[in-house]
Amino acid sequence: xxxxxxxxxxxxxxxxxxxxxxxxxxxxxxxxxxxxxxxxxxxxxxxxxxxxxxxxxxxxxxxxxxxxxxxxxxxxxxxxxxxxxxxxxxxxxxxxxxxxxxxxxxxxxxxxxxxxxxxxxxxxxxxxxxxxxxxxxxxxxxxxxxxxxxxxxxxxxxx
Numbered sequence: 128x129x130x131x132x133x134x135x136x137x138x139x140x141x142x143x144x145x146x147x148x149x150x151x152x153x154x155x156x157x158x159x160x161x162x163x164x165x166x167x168x169x170x171x172x173x174x175x176x177x178x179x180x181x182x183x184x185x186x187x188x189x190x191x192x193x194x195x196x197x198x199x200x201x202x203x204x205x206x207x208x209x210x211x212x213x214x215x216x217x218x219x220x221x222x223x224x225x226x227x228x229x230x231x232x233x234x235x236x237x238x239x240x241x242x243x244x245x246x247x248x249x250x251x252x253x254x255x256x257x258x259x260x261x262x263x264x265x266x267x268x269x270x271x272x273x274x275x276x277x278x279x280x281x282x283x284x285x286x
Contacts, residue, residue, distance in 0.1 A: 160185050161197070 134141065156167030164186035166172035178185055183193055190197050210217055237246065247253045 157200070161189050162187065164189070 130138075152168065153170070156171040159165050159167045160171045160175055164175070164184070166175045175185060178196075183189075183196060207217060210220065238244075240246075247257060
């Protein structure tokens, strides 16, 4: 950086540089775990444990023995990049993947007690939670629409 006195002030060049190095770290860690079976950081150590639990041995023959896993990693990496590039929030997707199984199990349990789907609307707690969920989505949409309408008005110059 040409102006070291601006370190720590939030200049875009400094933020971009730190985020780029943070993102580059992930790819390097994945390469070492796939090629050598050695985790490069805490995240890949957890991945190594999950792979071993599922009977997948990372290392020199990983790409030959498990080509489906390798291509799935590259495919989901591209999918995640596309989500970030087009502005989709990744956190709700991750929560859905993690919690989706538990939600499905509990839905089946609830429907086993009573097959009527109105069960979720007429009970006070579940009805209130559904109403709050709908209100939350509607509030977010309203705020987004309001912000979108204000943006062109703020961009016009004053003469």
